Amino acid sequence: ENVLTQSPGTLSLSPGERATLSCRASQSVSSSSLAWYQQKPGQAPRLLIYGASSRATGIPDRFSGSGSGTDFTLTISRLEPEDFAVYYCQQYGSSPGTFGQGTKLEIK
Amino acid sequence: QVQLVQSGAEVKKPGASVKVSCKASGYTFTSYGISWVRQAPGQGLEWMGWLSTNNGNTNYAQKLQGRVTMTTDTSTSTAYMELRSLRSDDTAVYYCVRSDSGTYFYWGQGTLLTVSS
Numbered sequence: 329e330n331v332l333t334q335s336p337g338t339l340s341l342s343p344g345e346r347a348t349l350s351c352r353a354s355q356s357v358s359s360s361s362l363a364w365y366q367q368k369p370g371q372a373p374r375l376l377i378y379g380a381s382s383r384a385t386g387i388p389d390r391f392s393g394s395g396s397g398t399d400f401t402l403t404i405s406r407l408e409p410e411d412f413a414v415y416y417c418q419q420y421g422s423s424p425g426t427f428g429q430g431t432k433l434e435i436k
Numbered sequence: 437q438v439q440l441v442q443s444g445a446e447v448k449k450p451g452a453s454v455k456v457s458c459k460a461s462g463y464t465f466t467s468y469g470i471s472w473v474r475q476a477p478g479q480g481l482e483w484m485g486w487l488s489t490n491n492g493n494t495n496y497a498q499k500l501q502g503r504v505t506m507t508t509d510t511s512t513s514t515a516y517m518e519l520r521s522l523r524s525d526d527t528a529v530y531y532c533v534r535s536d537s538g539t540y541f542y543w544g545q546g547t548l549l550t551v552s553s
Contacts, residue, residue, distance in 0.1 A: 372543035420538025
């Protein structure tokens with residue numbers, strides 16, 4: 329299976345700063361079939377990005393995704409208080425679909 | 437609007453079975469597959485498998501093969517996930533999700549399964 333490794337495990341930043349989250353796959357992700365999710369405590373995950381760089385409906389444009397092959401990045405251009413959460417990447421180009429272990433974005 | 441409503445929390449003993457339901461509304465049920473994802477306490481997300489609501493085909497995670505069965509009742513737009521021979525490490529929140537070509541925009545509210553003697 330395609331193992332996804334996210335870094336860093338925890339990212340401590342202040343509101344207004346820029347966040348850069350990384351997701352590295354053990355095998356090339358076909359057709360850039362990579363998604364990013366945000367999860368807050370007690371809630372189901374929310375789809376942010378699919379196809380590596382397409383924003384899901386209703387997602388603010390401060391969220392952007394990039395990358396291809398084995399290296400992908402989620403960037404939050406200017407952090408808002410509500411952005412502090414756990415972020416997961418997911419590849420859906422090959423079976424089984426797999427998730428990264430998550431990056432916790434916490435307030436500094 | 438699209439909704440996935442899951443059955444309530446369950447407490448089971450080791451060795452027992454559980455069947456979680458996921459009732460869909462707001463869209464044509466047979467136009468999208470349903471996947472199941474679980475999350476152990478304080479842990480990440482784990483894909484369990486996928487079910488075609490159109491023809492009943494399934495694809496299960498290898499580690500759950502033989503213990504999990506996913507089914508569908510198209511007459512009620514409901515998907516089911518049954519997990520057998522429960523162990524303590526099956527304790528988790530179980531989510532059904534509508535599979536949009538592999539991405540998960542619509543999630544159920546989650547069902548907490550606690551396995552404890």
